[in-house]
Amino acid sequence: MFEQRIQIHDSLPGKDxxxxxxxxxxxxxxxxxxxxxxxxxxxxxxVEVGYETYGxxxxxxxxxxxxxxxxxxxSHAAGRYLESDAEPGYWDxxxxxxxxxxxxRYFVVSCDSxxxxxxKSPRVVTTGPCSIHPDTGRPYGxxxxxxxxxxxxxxxxxxxxxxxxxxxxxxxxxxxxxFQVMEWAASYPEMVERVISVIPGHLSTEAYLIAVLDxxxxxxxxxxxFKNGDYTPDAExxxxxxxxxxxxxxxxxxxxxxxxxxxxxxxxxxxxxxASLDNRFSIEVALDHTAxxxxxxxxxxxxxxxxxxxxLYSIEDRKERLRSKFLIIPAESDLxxxxxxxxxxxxxxxxxxxxxxxxxxxxxxxxxxGLNVINHSSDAIRRFLET
Amino acid sequence: MFEQRIQIHDSLPGKDxxxxxxxxxxxxxxxxxxxxxxxxxxxxxxVEVGYETYGxxxxxxxxxxxxxxxxxxxSHAAGRYLESDAEPGYWDxxxxxxxxxxxxRYFVVSCDSxxxxxxKSPRVVTTGPCSIHPDTGRPYGxxxxxxxxxxxxxxxxxxxxxxxxxxxxxxxxxxxxxFQVMEWAASYPEMVERVISVIPGHLSTEAYLIAVLDxxxxxxxxxxxFKNGDYTPDAExxxxxxxxxxxxxxxxxxxxxxxxxxxxxxxxxxxxxxASLDNRFSIEVALDHTAxxxxxxxxxxxxxxxxxxxxLYSIEDRKERLRSKFLIIPAESDLxxxxxxxxxxxxxxxxxxxxxxxxxxxxxxxxxxGLNVINHSSDAIRRFLET
Numbered sequence: 001m002f003e004q005r006i007q008i009h010d011s012l013p014g015k016d017x018x019x020x021x022x023x024x025x026x027x028x029x030x031x032x033x034x035x036x037x038x039x040x041x042x043x044x045x046x047v048e049v050g051y052e053t054y055g056x057x058x059x060x061x062x063x064x065x066x067x068x069x070x071x072x073x074x075s076h077a078a079g080r081y082l083e084s085d086a087e088p089g090y091w092d093x094x095x096x097x098x099x100x101x102x103x104x105r106y107f108v109v110s111c112d113s114x115x116x117x118x119x120k121s122p123r124v125v126t127t128g129p130c131s132i133h134p135d136t137g138r139p140y141g142x143x144x145x146x147x148x149x150x151x152x153x154x155x156x157x158x159x160x161x162x163x164x165x166x167x168x169x170x171x172x173x174x175x176x177x178x179f180q181v182m183e184w185a186a187s188y189p190e191m192v193e194r195v196i197s198v199i200p201g202h203l204s205t206e207a208y209l210i211a212v213l214d215x216x217x218x219x220x221x222x223x224x225x226f227k228n229g230d231y232t233p234d235a236e237x238x239x240x241x242x243x244x245x246x247x248x249x250x251x252x253x254x255x256x257x258x259x260x261x262x263x264x265x266x267x268x269x270x271x272x273x274x275a276s277l278d279n280r281f282s283i284e285v286a287l288d289h290t291a292x293x294x295x296x297x298x299x300x301x302x303x304x305x306x307x308x309x310x311x312l313y314s315i316e317d318r319k320e321r322l323r324s325k326f327l328i329i330p331a332e333s334d335l336x337x338x339x340x341x342x343x344x345x346x347x348x349x350x351x352x353x354x355x356x357x358x359x360x361x362x363x364x365x366x367x368x369x370g371l372n373v374i375n376h377s378s379d380a381i382r383r384f385l386e387t
Numbered sequence: 388m389f390e391q392r393i394q395i396h397d398s399l400p401g402k403d404x405x406x407x408x409x410x411x412x413x414x415x416x417x418x419x420x421x422x423x424x425x426x427x428x429x430x431x432x433x434v435e436v437g438y439e440t441y442g443x444x445x446x447x448x449x450x451x452x453x454x455x456x457x458x459x460x461x462s463h464a465a466g467r468y469l470e471s472d473a474e475p476g477y478w479d480x481x482x483x484x485x486x487x488x489x490x491x492r493y494f495v496v497s498c499d500s501x502x503x504x505x506x507k508s509p510r511v512v513t514t515g516p517c518s519i520h521p522d523t524g525r526p527y528g529x530x531x532x533x534x535x536x537x538x539x540x541x542x543x544x545x546x547x548x549x550x551x552x553x554x555x556x557x558x559x560x561x562x563x564x565x566f567q568v569m570e571w572a573a574s575y576p577e578m579v580e581r582v583i584s585v586i587p588g589h590l591s592t593e594a595y596l597i598a599v600l601d602x603x604x605x606x607x608x609x610x611x612x613f614k615n616g617d618y619t620p621d622a623e624x625x626x627x628x629x630x631x632x633x634x635x636x637x638x639x640x641x642x643x644x645x646x647x648x649x650x651x652x653x654x655x656x657x658x659x660x661x662a663s664l665d666n667r668f669s670i671e672v673a674l675d676h677t678a679x680x681x682x683x684x685x686x687x688x689x690x691x692x693x694x695x696x697x698x699l700y701s702i703e704d705r706k707e708r709l710r711s712k713f714l715i716i717p718a719e720s721d722l723x724x725x726x727x728x729x730x731x732x733x734x735x736x737x738x739x740x741x742x743x744x745x746x747x748x749x750x751x752x753x754x755x756x757g758l759n760v761i762n763h764s765s766d767a768i769r770r771f772l773e774t
Contacts, residue, residue: 040661146661207649207670208642214671215637218630224611243605250602255595255725262594264701274427274533274699277691281698283594284601304664311668312661314651335722338642 026052026079026089030125031111031159042145045134049155050075050112050125053163054095055103061166065101065385066156067091067110068173068180070371071306072117072248072294074124077110078103081123091174093375100378101385106169111156113180114147115305120297129229129301142229147305149176149313153183160191170385172196174370175337176306179205179313186315189323196381198329199337199361199370202345204314212251212336213307219243220300229301238292241300246291254333254366258283319352326356327384329377331369357384413439413466413476417512418498418546429532432521436542437462437499437512440550441482442490448553452488452772453543454478454497455560455567457758458693459504459635459681461511464497465490468510478561480762487765488772493556498543500563501534502692507684516616516688529616534692536563536700540570547578557772559583561757562724563693566592566700573702576710583768585716586724586748586757589732591701599638599723600694606630607687616688625679628687633678641720641753645670706739713743714771716764718756744771 033047052075057064067077069090078095080088095101095108116126129144160168171181171192178200185192201209223240225231262283266272271279315322326349330342339360349356359380363369420434439462444451454464456477465482467475482488482495503513516531547555558568558579565587572579588596610627612618649670653659658666702709713736717729726747736743746767750756 146664148661204651206642207645207651207668208640210649210651210668211637211645211670211674214667214674215634218633219606219609222606222609222626222630239609243602243609246605247602250598253595255593255727258594258598262597264591264594264597273695274535277533277695280601281594281597283598287598287601308660308664340642 026054026076026081028052028075028081028123028125031155031162033155033158036151036155036158038145039148039150040146044127044145046131047114047127047155048125049114049116049127049159050123051159052076052078052089052110054078054108055106057107057164061164062169063106064160064163064165064168065106065108066160066168066171066181066184067095067108068152068156068171068177068184069110069113070173070175070177071310072245072298073177074116074118074121075110075112076123078108090371091374094378094381100381101170101172102382106385107165109156109160109163109165111159113152113176113306114155115144115302115309117298117303117306119299119302126302128299128305130299141231141301144301144305146308146312148309149179149183150187152180152309153187156180156184157188157191166191168192168194170194170196172198172381174198174374175200175367176310178337179310182315183313185322185324185326186318189321192324194327194384195324196327196329196384197342197345198374198377199331199334199367200328200342200345201313201337202341203319203348204316205311206341209337210311213311216244216247217304217307219247220304223300226300229304231300237300238295241298241303242288242291242295244300244303245294245298246287249287249290249294251336252367254335254364256333256364257366260364262286319348322349322352322354324354325384325387326354327359327380328356329359329361329370329380331361331363331365331367331373333364333369334367336367413441413463413468415439415462415468415510415512418542418549420542420545423538423542423545425532426535426537427533431514431532433518434501434514434542435512436501436503436514436546437510438546439463439465439476439497441465441495442493444494444551448551449556450493451547451550451552451555452493452495453547453555453558453560453568453571454482454495455539455543455558455564455571456497456500457560457562457564458697459632459685460564461503461505461508462497462499463510465495477758478761481765481768487768488557488559489769493772494552496543496547496550496552498546500539500567500693501542502531502689502696504685504690504693506686506689513689515686515692517686528618528688531688531692533695533699535696536566536570537574539567539696540574543567543571544575544578553578555579555581557581557583559585559768561585561761562587562754563697565724566697569702570700572709572711572713573705576708579711581714581771582711583714583716583771584729584732585761585764586718586721586754587715587729587732588700588724589728590706590735591703592698593728596724597698600698603631603634604691604694606634607691610687613687616691618687624687625682628685628690629675629678629682631687631690632681632685633674636674636677636681638723639754641722641751643720643751644753647751649673706735709736709739709741711741712771712774713741714746714767715743716746716748716757716767718748718750718752718754718760720751720756721754723754
């Protein structure tokens, strides 16, 4: 069903080369495939994605844990590249020696998605609209095909094969990562023993989330610089992309968080919002600032395709194939992937005769609690990995 | 504190003229004020707003009920203008002879806000950016001042005085209407016996809602036709306004509603969203359609100012002035004005020593349940009006 030629890049860790445990000196490696047959029917040539590994693969190749990243995320899940890095990878609280996903026991692999939006980040290697089309020698731009969560998983499968992984002890991911790990469980059930699905959607992206994703895409389309995807690097639709990323942030937080941090403060105590539309509230300016920082390293065409990939996610028609054990971890204050999605999901999995456990993250940080307080589920994850 | 000259327009119902009970033949009347001193410090000349009345004012002038409308709403709260009208006013289930707000007993007044967004609707009379600036003879456009919920209430106060209303038996409104009625209770406590606050914010618009409103404003600013508010009637920023109104709709519904109505259906069964970004899901196209219908009668500059008016709402600093009895009616599935806002509000009112009752609307229609299933609270409202 799924065939491709794989070119192992020389940065793939060799048998005797140490794989890094998180800490300092995590390395981004590059995985290359000569061809990838996409679910849309097209074939993508010269695919490359970045990945990181922590810990060591055992002889049997069955102690691997796959980590799949969220919408605006990257494969930098744990550790630091340099001691001077301000922040470690996003799930560093979970991944490392002695931690819940214990790199003394497990070989952890984390991989950049196709169409990763952070195309200008030195921490990301991805194949997407900014990549060079091998037939033209120029970036794909608007001609890059639609990709799917299933395509992301097929790249990860090829990487896993190349690394010698025979079986995943677990696959885990937050948000869009949860879609990838569910897709893994449906596409390669014999390779996935356990699924840890955090701040999840569930068996499919449902109508409301499809519409939310549409609302993220819309500001890009409104930007006159977007030019139907035919923009150039010197005139990108940054204003639209910024607004898109602002909506992503807004949808990922919670009103209690906003109340605590910003309340009704003005951005400038001397400039009343009653005097002019230009005078704004603190939270508006803060969200603008965050979004414009994010937009600097992001690409609009990539974001549109990533949003479409999430819209397209569904394993409804393959749910009978599922064989794994499931640990489903919603955040109680999530306003993007409502905890109800997870609860419904657990009921559906159990109705299929599968083992599915629900552990809810308490907190008022919204969707982001799946990153920020993931350590609260450490014990549940540790236990789940041992059963 | 609040002075103005009032010009009673000849469409104000005379002493002997019948006021209509909802049914057919509801009339839109116009209330004019020569001047209105705004909270921003500016004075607005030649203010006019539309209003409707149902039922009869008693001799003592104390059987009036004020209805304040929601963000995209108008003063058409009940009845039909013509038998052929497809829909009656938005709270027709609540207002009429024998209904919870019984027009055989109460004199109901409903008034268009300043900066009402539906400037091209024949059902709306408002003063806002599309009105003629008396000093220039041209529309205000971007020069229209910032207005507040307090300004809306001051217009309603002048109208009430002109109509001979001495006291409101109750003031009631959904969503932005709830802000207006809370503002009434804080500004004119001696005139407001009861407050019915439906799908409410509460004592102020909090940070998260400020940010949501900002997200509604942003697409307008992105539209190149917006031109910093200096657009002309032949080249309005309709694309941005449509996207803004799409967000309003999305924020006002619920995922269960979206799931039930749209699920994952494609807009066109022959055009797979996997094949092209132009091929979309049914819910995306439906929301676009609704939004573009709404945008046809709306105005971008008005919407920006209305959003700012809601952002500015706060009676926190005047809460000690409150004297009314409160009935607070959130919708359990509301994703815009979360039921938690109402619950918190009731606790705050009770902590002030005030009578505050909470009645929650069951349903999965989201914020719109405050309109669509308001009849479920009829008994509670009827009882509340009799106590």
